Amino acid sequence: MGLLADIAAAIGQATGRDFAPATREEVGGGCINRGLTLTGADGRRFFVKLNHARHGPMFEAEAEGLAELAAAAAIRVPRPIVQGVSHDEAFLVLEWLDLGGKGSGSDLGRCLANLHRTTWHHFGWHRDNTIGGTPQPNPATADWPTFYGEHRLGHQLRLARRNGAPGRLVDGGERLVAGLAAFFTDHRPVPSLLHGDLWGGNYGYVEGQPVLFDPAVYYGDREADLAMTELFGGFPPDFQAAYREAWPLDAGYSVRKSLYNLYHVLNHFNLFGGGYAGQARNMIDALLAETR
Numbered sequence: 001m002g003l004l005a006d007i008a009a010a011i012g013q014a015t016g017r018d019f020a021p022a023t024r025e026e027v028g029g030g031c032i033n034r035g036l037t038l039t040g041a042d043g044r045r046f047f048v049k050l051n052h053a054r055h056g057p058m059f060e061a062e063a064e065g066l067a068e069l070a071a072a073a074a075i076r077v078p079r080p081i082v083q084g085v086s087h088d089e090a091f092l093v094l095e096w097l098d099l100g101g102k103g104s105g106s107d108l109g110r111c112l113a114n115l116h117r118t119t120w121h122h123f124g125w126h127r128d129n130t131i132g133g134t135p136q137p138n139p140a141t142a143d144w145p146t147f148y149g150e151h152r153l154g155h156q157l158r159l160a161r162r163n164g165a166p167g168r169l170v171d172g173g174e175r176l177v178a179g180l181a182a183f184f185t186d187h188r189p190v191p192s193l194l195h196g197d198l199w200g201g202n203y204g205y206v207e208g209q210p211v212l213f214d215p216a217v218y219y220g221d222r223e224a225d226l227a228m229t230e231l232f233g234g235f236p237p238d239f240q241a242a243y244r245e246a247w248p249l250d251a252g253y254s255v256r257k258s259l260y261n262l263y264h265v266l267n268h269f270n271l272f273g274g275g276y277a278g279q280a281r282n283m284i285d286a287l288l289a290e291t292r
Helices: 003-015 053-071 105-116 144-162 167-178 180-184 222-228 237-246 253-272 276-290
Strands: 021-029 033-040 045-052 080-086 089-095 129-131 134-136 192-194 203-206 209-212 218-220
Touching: 003 021, 003 033, 003 045, 003 080, 003 089, 045 053, 053 080, 053 089, 053 129, 105 192, 105 209, 105 222, 105 237, 134 144, 134 253, 144 167, 144 180, 144 218, 144 253, 167 180, 167 276, 180 253, 192 222, 222 253, 253 276
Parallel strands: none
Antiparallel strands: 021 033, 033 045, 045 089, 080 089, 129 134, 192 218, 203 209
16 A cells, blocks of 8 residues: 555544545645645545654654643643554654634643643653654653753753764853753752743644644753743743743743753754854853853
8 A cells, every 4th residue: 555545544443434535735744744634535634744764753752742741631732643654654643723723822821831730750751752853862860950961951962062063062061061050059840741842833723722732742840841932932922921920930040041942952953053053152151151
């Protein structure tokens, strides 16, 4: 069978109803994946992500992440239907949602705060996943600075060195990691359930209801999610105010948000190169100055 036939068969097996695609539409699948909307002869519609077969584990982890977010019952996410591999293509089938609607930033802020109240016994998660196309290690760790230093900043810095980052960037980043405890003298985060990749392209609304998608789930400091909402913009002004009203932030967030966004800027360097190296170096220099 071909790819579409294999996907249709997988949908039928997962839903208990045969599925015969009547139309297919190429849609955006993000920076990493390709996307399809499949509509069946019976009117059912599904969103399908596609990538090379070697990325099958990435889709498995995304499906588990969506299920983890859904189980918190704090905010809506697309329901994962089935994932699999057909020939040299991996696929992930999701509930199709019409995300073209508008909604309230305040509702989104309150829902995110509720999501973050879901906690775990350690930082990390029960499995590794990816941030974009980059492996994201999530070993269960009792101490947040240790987890963030080793498995977030340290991990990206090791990749950056292999990807040709300037020595000043990597050396400064390693000094930052070595002194990470200085940023947490008065801040003791609990392991909150995080979306993990919360930029403006990964949320929407269905009939006014906030929806999150494309997660990189783990349990960490809730400020890491909130910081990323400020990195690239795209969130309404009332979002932050509603979140802080629902769950106020500790003093020092204005500095720590740069510490957390450094992870994503380093990841963008490792994925795309270019000017992200200079941006990361400037962030590291500013953070090191905070510890002097």
